Amino acid sequence: MKFACVLAVLVISGCSAEYKPTWDSLDKRPLPSWYDEAKLGIFIHWGVFSVPSFGDGFLAEWFWYYWKNGNPDAKYFMHKNYAPGFTYADFAPQFTAEFFDADKWADLFEASGAKYVVLTSKHHEGYTNWPSDSSFNWNSMAVGPKRNIVGEFANAINKKGALRLGLYHSLFEWFNPKYLEDKKKNFTTDTFVTSKTMPELYYLVNHFKPDIVWSDGDWEASENYWKSKEFLAWLYNKSPVKDVVVTNDRWGKEALCKHGGFLTCQDRYNPGTLQKRKWENAMTIDKGSWGYRRNVDFKAYMSINELLQKFVVTISCNGNMLMNVGPTKEGTIIPIFEERLRQMGEWLKLNGEAVYSSKPWKHQNDSMNSNVWYTMNGNKVYAFSFSWPDSGILEIGSPIVTSKSASIELIGGGSSLTWEPLSPTGVGIVMPIVNPASSKAKWVYVFRLIGFN
Numbered sequence: 298m299k300f301a302c303v304l305a306v307l308v309i310s311g312c313s314a315e316y317k318p319t320w321d322s323l324d325k326r327p328l329p330s331w332y333d334e335a336k337l338g339i340f341i342h343w344g345v346f347s348v349p350s351f352g353d354g355f356l357a358e359w360f361w362y363y364w365k366n367g368n369p370d371a372k373y374f375m376h377k378n379y380a381p382g383f384t385y386a387d388f389a390p391q392f393t394a395e396f397f398d399a400d401k402w403a404d405l406f407e408a409s410g411a412k413y414v415v416l417t418s419k420h421h422e423g424y425t426n427w428p429s430d431s432s433f434n435w436n437s438m439a440v441g442p443k444r445n446i447v448g449e450f451a452n453a454i455n456k457k458g459a460l461r462l463g464l465y466h467s468l469f470e471w472f473n474p475k476y477l478e479d480k481k482k483n484f485t486t487d488t489f490v491t492s493k494t495m496p497e498l499y500y501l502v503n504h505f506k507p508d509i510v511w512s513d514g515d516w517e518a519s520e521n522y523w524k525s526k527e528f529l530a531w532l533y534n535k536s537p538v539k540d541v542v543v544t545n546d547r548w549g550k551e552a553l554c555k556h557g558g559f560l561t562c563q564d565r566y567n568p569g570t571l572q573k574r575k576w577e578n579a580m581t582i583d584k585g586s587w588g589y590r591r592n593v594d595f596k597a598y599m600s601i602n603e604l605l606q607k608f609v610v611t612i613s614c615n616g617n618m619l620m621n622v623g624p625t626k627e628g629t630i631i632p633i634f635e636e637r638l639r640q641m642g643e644w645l646k647l648n649g650e651a652v653y654s655s656k657p658w659k660h661q662n663d664s665m666n667s668n669v670w671y672t673m674n675g676n677k678v679y680a681f682s683f684s685w686p687d688s689g690i691l692e693i694g695s696p697i698v699t700s701k702s703a704s705i706e707l708i709g710g711g712s713s714l715t716w717e718p719l720s721p722t723g724v725g726i727v728m729p730i731v732n733p734a735s736s737k738a739k740w741v742y743v744f745r746l747i748g749f750n
Contacts, residue, residue, distance in 0.1 A: 316533045318526035320556045326533050328558055328575050331461070331508075332543045334654040335412035336612050337641070338463065338509075340579060340621035342417050342587040345424045345441070347626040348388040349374070350591045357623070358588035361385045361422050362471050389424065389435070394442035397628025399453035405630065407457050409638035410645030412653075414454055415463030415511050415619060418447050418501055423470035429500070431493050442628075451505045463509030464501055468494050468523050468547075470514075484522040495524055502536050512547045512557075520549025520556075529557070545577065559617070567607060571614050571661050578611045581621040582637050589623035589631070598633050601640040602683075605741040608641075609681045612652060613661040613670040640740075647709050648743045651679035665694025665723055678746040685742065686728060694723035696749040703748025709737035714744075724749075 316322050346358040353370050364371035364385070375383065406414050419425045419432075426446035428438035437446045447464065454462045470476050475489040502510065510532065512525075520526055525548035533539055544558035554562035560576040567578045581587055582604065584597050599607075604620065611618045620641070622634040630638075645652060655672035663669035668683040669691075682691060704713045705726055715727040726744065 316530050318530040320526065320552075323526060323529050323533070324556055326558075329541050329543055331541065332413075332559065332617065333575055335461070336617055336652050336655070337409075337411045337608065337645070338413040338415060338577075338617060338619040339406050339409060339411045339638070340415050340465070340581075340587070340619045341624065342420070342465075342621060343446075343624045344417060344420045344426065344588075345385070345389050345392050345422055346420065346588050347624065348391045350589045350623075350626065352586045352588070352590045353592060356588065357586045357590045358420055360588075365472070385422075386435075389440045392424075392437075392441035392626050394437075394444060394446065394626070394628040397442070397444070397446070397449075397624075399449040400456075402450070402630065403453040403457050403460065405635060405638055406454075407459055408642045410642040410649065411620070411638075412459065413461040413463050413509060415465050415509055416447065416450050418464045418466050419497065420465075421467045421469065421471050421514050423467075423473055425497070427501075427505075429497055431496050447501075447505060451507075461508040462505065463511055464505060464507040465511040465513060466498060466501060467514035468512060469517060479522075480517065484518045487522060487524070490522060490524055495528060498528055499531075502532065502538060502542075506538050508538060508541055509543045509545075511545050515547045515552070516550045518550065520552050523549050525549050525552065567611055567616070568614065569610055569662075571657055572616065574615075576616045577619055578607065578616050579619040579621070580607065581623075582634055583621075583623065587621050587623060589625050595633075599637070601637060601644075602740050604637060604641065605644060606683050609670050609683075609741060610661075612655065613657060613672055613681075615657050644740055647737055648741075650674060650677075651681070651708070651743050651745070655679070660695040663693045663695050665692060669693050671695065676747070678749050680744040680746060682742045682744065689728050689730075691726040691728060691744075692719065692723065693726070694719065696724055696746055697722050698724070698748065699750045700748030703746075705747075706745045707738055708743045708745055 316326055342358050346360050349360050350357055351360060351374050360371060364375060418427060423435060425432040425436040427448060428445055429436050434440060437444055451462055454460050473489060475492060479486050479489045515523060529544065532542055546553055546557035546560045548557050554560050560574055561579055565580045582599050583590065583593055584599060608618045622630055624630050651672055655674045658671040658673040658678055660671055670681045672679045678696060680693060698718055705716050706713050710729055716724045719725055
């Protein structure tokens with residue numbers, strides 16, 4: 298019976314592993330399957346930094362840090378637009394969120410084809426988007442919206458059966474006096490962690506029950522200071538989400554890209570080669586910022602073609618993509634973000650069979666055509682082409698014919714395509730006479746290959 302229990306550890310209710318607060322033990326926890334199947338998530342960076350919403354050469358959500366540390370662009374911006382003596386805390390009452398409608402946000406994220414959404418509960422500025430007892434007068438109920446942002450958002454997401462809730466939380470805070478005192482003492486004291494970081498994390502999990510705990514702000518201290526391993530052991534063993542919760546790797550300066558759940562390694566991580574361990578490409582539609590920027594140029598926004606190409610490379614190499622939008626201080630998601638999200642949803646509605654629950658194929662990038670990438674789902678291989686060949690024939694070198702009844706279809710194209718084997722391997726696909734960019738298939742073209750290996 299004991300052996301059977303071990304084999305069925307994550308399948309049979311009540312027969313679960315007990316994880317110890319060591320990386321050797323914690324890293325043995327299997328990643329819940331829903332996360333790999335999901336492929337696409339939405340990231341939301343929203344806080345007091347959404348009020349100045351200014352960034353030119355630095356990230357908007359780091360505005361306070363750069364201003365206080367003497368960045369000339371930030372200093373000039375404040376000198377030009379605000380009275381002497383204006384403090385960062387004075388921005389908080391302007392974080393009004395008067396147009397924030399969590400249900401409308403949830404509708405949009407569902408329409409994007411994403412399967413999970415990660416909201417910033419607290420960034421490095423320390424302002425919490427819920428009424429935190431350990432963040433007196435620096436939270437969304439005390440100043441600014443006078444609303445429980447995380448609570449409203451969690452309720453809206455939970456009403457959507459197709460979406461899972463994730464919460465981003467920064468372990469450190471730039472200018473919190475308790476953190477600065479611990480840092481001054483080379484982290485030999487842990488006043489900040491025991492009075493602020495850990496109480497917040499336990500509360501977020503117990504109260505909002507997120508499916509993802511997305512940690513950040515870890516890099517100045519070790520996981521021992523952050524008490525990360527103890528928290529993760531509780532999360533996996535005893536928390537209300539212990540069987541479904543997923544975590545990332547940002548739990549201490551030695552943990553990044555090594556320990557935790559899925560790996561993020563760095564912002565906008567996209568190695569372009571197959572990774573044995575599940576990873577996530579956390580990236581931004583606005584190429585230069587996670588938070589909303591009022592001074593952004595149109596060319597800074599990724600086109601749908603660029604987004605889809607990054608997405609395809611990511612999933613081909615065993616990753617998920619977490620695509621970021623930055624709402625305004627009023628709580629709106631600007632039209633260009635909405636357009637990109639709806640375009641993603643339109644493409645995924647047609648091509649989802651090649652994406653959701655797919656696995657990396659034996660080849661990620663084609664051996665002959667660098668604009669073609671692959672996934673597989675069951676006995677079907679899917680080829681994603683980033684371009685339409687001028688010659689009218691798409692030549693790909695990796696597939697090998699294994700069946701006399703082998704067939705190739707362009708998803709959304711309406712019928713099987715004519716093709717010929719190439720030597721020594723690969724096929725030449727005769728494209729439809731009419732470019733389907735004006736029909737259902739567009740942006741990135743997906744081919745369903747049956748009877749190929």
